[in-house]
Amino acid sequence: METENKLCSKVEECYHILGKKWVGLVIHTLMEEPKRFSEIHAFIPDLSKRVLNERMKELEDNGIVLRNVIADRPVRTEYSLTKKGTELGRSLKALEEWADKWL
Amino acid sequence: METENKLCSKVEECYHILGKKWVGLVIHTLMEEPKRFSEIHAFIPDLSKRVLNERMKELEDNGIVLRNVIADRPVRTEYSLTKKGTELGRSLKALEEWADKWL
DNA sequence: TTATTATGGTTACATAAAGTTACCAGGTAA
DNA sequence: TTACCTGGTAACTTTATGTAACCATAATAA
Numbered sequence: 431m432e433t434e435n436k437l438c439s440k441v442e443e444c445y446h447i448l449g450k451k452w453v454g455l456v457i458h459t460l461m462e463e464p465k466r467f468s469e470i471h472a473f474i475p476d477l478s479k480r481v482l483n484e485r486m487k488e489l490e491d492n493g494i495v496l497r498n499v500i501a502d503r504p505v506r507t508e509y510s511l512t513k514k515g516t517e518l519g520r521s522l523k524a525l526e527e528w529a530d531k532w533l
Numbered sequence: 534m535e536t537e538n539k540l541c542s543k544v545e546e547c548y549h550i551l552g553k554k555w556v557g558l559v560i561h562t563l564m565e566e567p568k569r570f571s572e573i574h575a576f577i578p579d580l581s582k583r584v585l586n587e588r589m590k591e592l593e594d595n596g597i598v599l600r601n602v603i604a605d606r607p608v609r610t611e612y613s614l615t616k617k618g619t620e621l622g623r624s625l626k627a628l629e630e631w632a633d634k635w636l
Numbered sequence: 637t638t639a640t641t642a643t644g645g646t647t648a649c650a651t652a653a654a655g656t657t658a659c660c661a662g663g664t665a666a
Numbered sequence: 667t668t669a670c671c672t673g674g675t676a677a678c679t680t681t682a683t684g685t686a687a688c689c690a691t692a693a694t695a696a
């Protein structure tokens with residue numbers, strides 16, 4: 431019996447998702463509670479509106495985030511984690527514990 | 534008592550590390566056993582030599598990976614995870630379990 | 637009335653990061 | 667001699683990200 435000689439595609443895909451800039455921090459930020467566009471932006475000021483918008487679309491397409499437009503004036507948008515997204519956030523706790531210990 | 538209103542710098546830093554392309558996969562790949570440059574490249578063929586070399590230098594600077602040059606002919610280089618790196622790899626198992634369930 | 641503010645974007649452009657191809661040194665093998 | 671293997675590096679192209687200005691709508695301030 432030899433050791434693994436190729437990567438599992440699910441593993442590849444999860445690192446492809448997490449390997450994009452800002453994704454981890456956005457999910458971390460939404461773990462607390464749902465947040466509006468400008469609230470996420472306030473939590474992560476170095477993340478530009480352009481890229482934030484792009485990342486949220488991708489996360490929505492991935493089924494990790496839910497986008498809810500509130501038809502108020504001015505129109506607001508609330509982003510929340512889906513079940514899939516919440517479980518992803520929980521799995522990242524281990525990484526954050528590592529960070530607390532080693533960084 | 535209000536909810537968190539800013540990010541912990543350790544959390545920011547760990548996502549900064551993992552948010553770079555290929556980093557997660559490289560660490561995953563080294564979890565099995567130490568590997569040479571060309572072996573990592575064979576495991577992750579889409580990762581170019583230029584970027585692989587860049588990532589390994591960064592991971593070495595971060596104390597996550599150890600670089601060992603074997604003075605043989607032709608000279609080979611073996612990369613292994615440090616304790617810090619191994620624990621990081623372990624913390625990523627939770628993420629991989631999420632991937633297995635949801636992707 | 638006429639500005640000003642806030643929302644969640646989008647657009648055009650500049651810079652940084654990643655991908656591609658060719659190449660190098662030193663030794664080995666054919 | 668020629669070709670090959672190793673772990674890179676250099677120059678260049680393409681993609682991703684950062685920056686600044688702008689938009690429509692409606693509420694509010696002057």
